[in-house]
Amino acid sequence: MSEAPKTKAEATTAKNANSAAADAPAIIVHSDEELSDKLVQMREAQKKFATYTQEQVDKIFYAAALAANAQRIPLAKMAVEETGMGIMEDKVIKNHYAAEFVYNKYKDTQTCGVLEQDLAGGMTKVAEPIGVVAAVIPTTNPTSTAIFKALLCLKTRNAMMISPHPRAKESTTTAARIVLEAAVAAGAPEGIIGWIENPSLVATQTLMAEADIILATGGPGMVTAAYSSGTPALGVGPGNNPAIIDDSADIVNSVNSIMHSKTFDNGMICATEQNVIVLDGVYDAVKAEFEKRGAFFLKGDDIDKVGNTVIVNGGVNAKMVGQPAPKIAQAAGVKVPAWTKVLIGETESVEVSNPWAHEKLTTILGMYRAKDFDDALAKATKLVADGGYGHTSSLFIDTRESEKMQAHRDAMKTCRILINTPAAQGGIGDIYNFQLAPSLTLGCGSWGGNSFAGNLDVHQLLNVKSVAERRENMLWFRTPEKVYFKKGCMPVALRELGEVYGCKRAFIVTDSFLYKNGNTQPIERALDEMGIVHSSFWNVQPDPTIQSAREGVQQIRNFEPDVIIAMGGGSAMDAGKIMWTMYEHPEEKFDDMAVDFMDIRKRVYRFKKMGDKCKFVAIPTSSGTGSEVTPFAIITDADTGIKWPITDYELMPTMAIVDTDNMMTQPKGLTSASGIDVLTHAMEAYVSIMASDYTDGIALRAAKLVFDYLPTAYDEPTNVEARDHMANASCLAGMAFSNAFLGVNHSMAHKLGAYHHIPHGWANAVILTRVARYNAAERPTKMGTFSQYQYPHAKARYAEMGRFCGFTGKDDDEVFENFMAGIEKLKEHIGVKKTIADYGVDEKYFLETLDEMSENAFNDQRTGANPRYPLIDEIKEIYKDAFYDRPASSYEA
Structure with a gap:
């Protein structure tokens, strides 16, 4: 049995917990007695780092962010x-956020040399590092906070000595080591980051006293000790967010929004809503919605039992966090x-005598009834x-109620006032409001006994209230410059190459x-x-390889074309795109270009501009991938x-030419596989968290064309009308998912193929209706995170598509079921097998690879746009359901 292909994530594994004892460019403190001497060494490293230029610092910052992101x-x-x-999957988001969003925020920020110069006024501002930073890392966010603080220190040319929490020292120091090794490899001095191997009270106190x-x-106890150390401290206070x-x-x-926040990493972010105060007029409706989405209302003595279990002696029970x-x-x-x-x-x-009135840092929530808005403000205050x-307060309101919003703003002595926003994700910044700085250290200003207000940044001298209203980020609709379609259009369209592009x-x-x-x-x-x-290269394999692309690009460089024309299925077009990239920018690296992202606009890696040297024309010969109008390509290292x-x-x-003449010889198997792929593209784009009015219309039309014409194209391969409409469906669906992106169906399918x-x-196809049922849950375990995606509504979206495709019913539930039955009927008509096992997959090998396959599906780039944020165990269950043909009537949490 051959081994499963290795993924990029597997190719670069994280250092394990035992790596703290290995040789590394870190300063590691092994005993309390040697700490002072180690800090002297660190100061020498920082002194050297202080001489670096902005270009040197930014190279280090970039390398460190990439490394941390890869090991999330x-x-x-x-x-x-x-x-x-x-929750492991939520901590993945925290780690990803700490690397990607922090890098995106500060990548262009000048931190070295002259920041501002006013020659007329005689004012010059110069950036200088502080020196050695003592970084105390909590047990709640041990890896993401370590990444966040390390990146900030590297960007500002400071050294950092970490005092990890004793119950999280291995994960904290492993995160620090990953950042450090990448930084040193990029030119940072050895010893610029270090840690206390066996954290103790004595060592931490010494570190805080001797750092800059x-x-x-x-x-609170640790933060108080920091402020009492005699060293300037940027510490945070407790949160008790009333929403x-x-x-x-x-x-x-x-x-x-509250459920999304409260369940994120089981409620451990300190900005999370701790209590909700509901006005009397909507109290019952709010309660019903909470119950619908998976909240359980305690009754009678159970309220006190739970409250007194989580809050003990006026503080949070660490076992319940x-x-x-x-x-x-x-x-x-x-x-x-x-x-x-x-x-x-x-x-x-x-x-304070009521345990429910406290910060709880876990999955419990107090709920108060307020007779009016003034009463709600009084309780929140x-x-x-x-x-x-x-710390943080939240308000959910129609933003036209400006007087109430001002009254709330004036009453709340909090540095983060979040409007219509999940507080856990909203409070840390740059997800639901893009002016709020991304940070995992949230200051409380003088109100909370802190030395700075707001999210940790370079401006820490004032208490600043940040009123962050929820905003939907800018979307886009991007296509090739020109798309030509219809049977026989190719020779005419190609004239553009000479007449327009020269x-x-x-x-x-x-x-x-x-x-x-x-x-x-x-x-x-x-x-x-x-x-x-013209010249040609025809050694493209079904799964295009780097080796083949390099062979082709060598011919391209020798030939020096000003246009590349890729003709074929997805493989030929993918190979052509890769050759195009290698031809225009030979210095770029695949491991950089393939770096995953949460938001394509905030990714660490930035692509160089294409098309200046050479245009690119895509001509499909099958009706499935839509690659002729997409920004995607997959390449394999053989x-x-x-x-x-x-x-x-x-x-x-640059140009897509969709000519049905090139598709008339597709065999039935390709017609089936590519045609159902089109339907998957349309469905996933339509329920994507990034779907928009611009993608919805073409996704609906693509889906309907599949139902109307795929059976005919399959039964009558030479039917021009059916082929023509399927070619259009493929291209339309490609446009839709190029802009709305795909979801977990494709993530899982990629791994079944690999x-x-x-x-x-x-x-x-074999998992299509199962994934649709999974996404359609009204009470999903997790929902996707994107500012425009407000609440789970995938079932309504599927039903809307079903109606457009001709399926009826008395309500969304019935239409959805009829739509799913219609998909199954279509699959049967075109020869799609019912289960994974039916494709000859060995059960033993399937079970052996299941864990790895499920994790890699979770890590697939397409997963992020899925309306339901999947847990790895949930992906695993869908795979097993599809292998054993188990019923999938409900995937509710």
Whole structure:
């Protein structure tokens, strides 16, 4: 049995916990007694670092961010295993955020030399580093906070000595080591980052006394010690965020925002809502929505049992921090349904004697009824004053209620006032409001006894209120400059190369089958008629390889074309795009270009501009991939098995030519696989968290064309009308998912192809309705994170597409079921097999690869746009359902 192909994530594994003892360019403190001497060494390293230029610093900052980003999953696993807190998949987001968003925020910020110069006024501002930073890292966010603080120190030319939490020292120091080794490899001095191997009270106190500044993130006792050390300290205070739901608020959005926040990493981010205060007029509706989305309302004595289990002696019970709701209930001796996501205690007192009035840092939420807005403000003010001064407060309201918003703003003594925003994700910045700085250290100003207000940044001298209203980020609709379609259009469209673009030399990329069968001859004739010299490369394999691309690009460099024409299926077009990139920018690296991103606009790696040297024309010969209008390409290293998924709009072809004449010889198997792939593209684009009015219309039309014409194209291969409409469907769906992106269906299908060699379209089809049911859950475990995606509504979207395709029913549920049945009928008609096992996949090998395949599907770039944010175990269950043909009537949490 051959081994499964290796992925990029596997090719670069994180250092394990034992690496703290290995040789490395770190300063490691092994005993309390040697700390002072080690700090002297670190100061020498920092002194050298202080002489670096901005260019040197930015190179180091970039390398460190890339390295941390690449190890987000192993570090998340390590943090959960070591601390027993939180959710691994959510810690992946934290690690990703700490690397990618922080890099994006500060990549262009000048931190060296002259910052401002006013010659007329005689004012010059010069940046100088502080020196040695003492970084105290909490157990709740051990890896993401380490990444965040390390990157800030590297960007500002400071050295950093870490005092990790004893219960999280291995994961913290592993994260620091990953950043440090990448930084040193990029030119940073050795010893610029270090850590205390066996943290103790004595060592931490010594470090805080001898450092130049302290970054203190953690509990109140530690922060107090930092401020009492005699060293300048940037510490944070506790949060006790009261979220008011006004009677003008969008209830569905409000409740789902709170649930999304409260369940993120099991409620451990200190900005998370701790109590919700609901106006009387909407109280019952809010309660019903909470119950619908997985909250369980405690009754009677159970309220006190849970409250007194989580809050003990006026503080949070460490054993309950970051734990799932059912586990908390069990510890309190309370029975709740297994699906419970959050425990809610309806309560009245806002006094500190009430455990529900405290910061809880876990999956429980206090709920108060307010008779009017003034009463709500009074309750919120008291909760802030007794446990969350300076931290965060939330308001859910119709933003036209400006007087109420001003009253709330004036009353709240908090440095983050979040409007209509999930507080966990919103408070840390740059996700739901793009002016709020991304940070994992949230200051509370003088109100909270802190030396700075707001999210940790370079401006820490004033208390600044940041009123952050929720905003939907800019979207886009990007296509090739020109798209030509209709049977026989290719020779006419190709005239553009000479008449408009002035091309003189064309290079054709295709596969051997198409070349030997003469499919490229019409292109060559058209080029000859225009006097355009041409050459061809036809050694493209079904899964294009780097080796093949390098062979082709060598011919391209020798030939020096001004246009590349890729003809074929997705493989030929992908290979052509890669050759185009290698030709225009030979210095770029695939491992950089393939770096994953949460938001394509904020990615660490930036693609160079394409098209200045050479244009790119894509001509499909099958009706499936839509690659002629997409910014995607996949290339495989034949030596290592690593697949590099390359995504960027610079890879968008200059021109697409969709000529049905090139598709009339598709065999039935290709018609089936490519056709159902089109439907998958349309469905995933339509329910994507990034779907828009611009992508919705073409996704709907593409889906309907599949239902109307794929059976005919399959049954009657020479039917021109059916082929023509399927070609259009493929191109339309390609445009839709190029801008809305895909989801977990494609993530899982990619791995079925990589591990078990199921053709891509059929790999999508065999799980299609199961993934749709999974996405359609009204109470998903997690929903996707994107500012425009307000609450789970995938079922309504599927039903809308179903109606457009001709399926009816009395309500969304019935239409959805009929739509799913219609898809299954279509699959049967075109020969799609029912299960993974039916494709000859060996059960033993399937089970052996299941864990790895599921994790890699989770890590696939397409997963991020899925409406339901998947857990790895959930992906695994869908795979097993599809292998064993188990019923999938519900995937509710």
